[in-house]
Amino acid sequence: MSHANPTPESQKVLFPGGNCILSPDRCRQTLRRMACQILERNDEERRILLAGVRHGGEGVARQLAHELKLLNHELVVEVTHIILDKSNPTENPVNLGVDLAPWTNGVVVVVDDVAHTGRTLLHALRPFLDTSFLRLQVAVLVDRAHKTHPIHPDYVGVSLATTLQEHIEVVQSAESFSVWLL
Secondary structure, three states, X not given: OOOOOOOOHHHOOOOOOOEEEEOHHHHHHHHHHHHHHHHHHOOOOOEEEEEEEXXXXXXXXXXXXXXXXXXXXXXXXXXXXXXXXXXXXXXXXXXXXXXXXXXXXXXXXXXXXXXXXXXXXXXXXHHHOOOXXXXXXXXXXXXEOOOOOOOOOOEEEEEEOOOOOOOEEEEEOOOOEXXXXX
């Protein structure tokens, strides 16, 4: 009789169906790589603000912050959120969870889980346009090849050429992510 080792809670994946593009382990590796790229391009900075688009981008931003701190213990990483109405972004204000004044001439990375057409990220950048930053960058876990808006992320976990009928689902649990093509 064989006894399989139970999967730790942090490794369990909710299966939404479809094909798994990134397992929790691959997501962790991908986010670590993205954190390394952020550090390389901002190597002289002591502080970085990660602004995650609510809901999916917030978790990605928190995990990127964790990876950044593991790689550079002296780096101050602040995580905040961006709230916008994705279905009607021009009619409603975009709200930030932080005052941008202390970040003038600093580094800000706007983070989302999936970039599809670029529309959400374009509107998520609106509050940042009236402030002078040293660098304003964009990071996404998954970049789809359907851009209709002029957004090209600086940091990409994985690029996928999908059909318009396909859907990308990023599943987030307490400590892990997985990416599925539905």
